[in-house]
Amino acid sequence: MSNEAVWDRPEPPSKPSPTPLSRDLIVNAAIRLADGGGLDEVSFRKVAAALNAGPMRLYGYVETKAELLDLMVDEVYGEITPPSPSADWRTGLRHVAHGVRDAAKRHEWFIDLLSNRPHQGPNALTHMETTLATVRFENIDDVLGAVGAVMAYVFGAVRGEITELRAERSTGMTEEQWQRASGPYMQRMLATGRFPTLARVMHESSxxxxAHRFEVGLDYVLDGIATRHNPA
Structure with a gap:
């Protein structure tokens, strides 16, 4: 196995074949499988079958499943358009937040592969650079703090949305239907008087x-950053 990062490792020379291969073809086939059935559908055997190729041929292009997942993530990062260089920090971070959410809605598995450890593919690095560059605070630690706060919110909020979508598919019940089904139990619990704040949520919240909940939460985060850097 090579010690080179997959980004630095050249593809094997092309050979005449009825089923030509490339790293791009492999990655896009893997993405289609993941979009259709989740990450459990991604294996060298299934990707090779989708390309009408033998699994062993794939190892010349991608050595491990971890590399394949990294390549898939980087491909999705490439779909996220960067903020305008002239955008102010608030507009730029809002643009990035919605770009990540939109990408994760197209590729639900994407959110499962995001963590605090940054990805290092070329598209991911470009995404990181343009996101940081939109926050033109003097102190770089303040830049990191603002971007980190927004991205932590985005990852958490989007993960919650995707989890709800998966629950709807697995149970056959929408969130509203699930709430109605659990309504009698919740009414009995609220009637005890032990949960007055939850009762207000149940009866008073709109x-x-x-999409609206995401926007409201994002505004809370951006307002907090604005207060910290533009105190009254």
């Missing part, structure tokens, strides 16, 4: 769609 229903809103996921």
């Amino acid at each position: 229903d809103s769609d996921p």
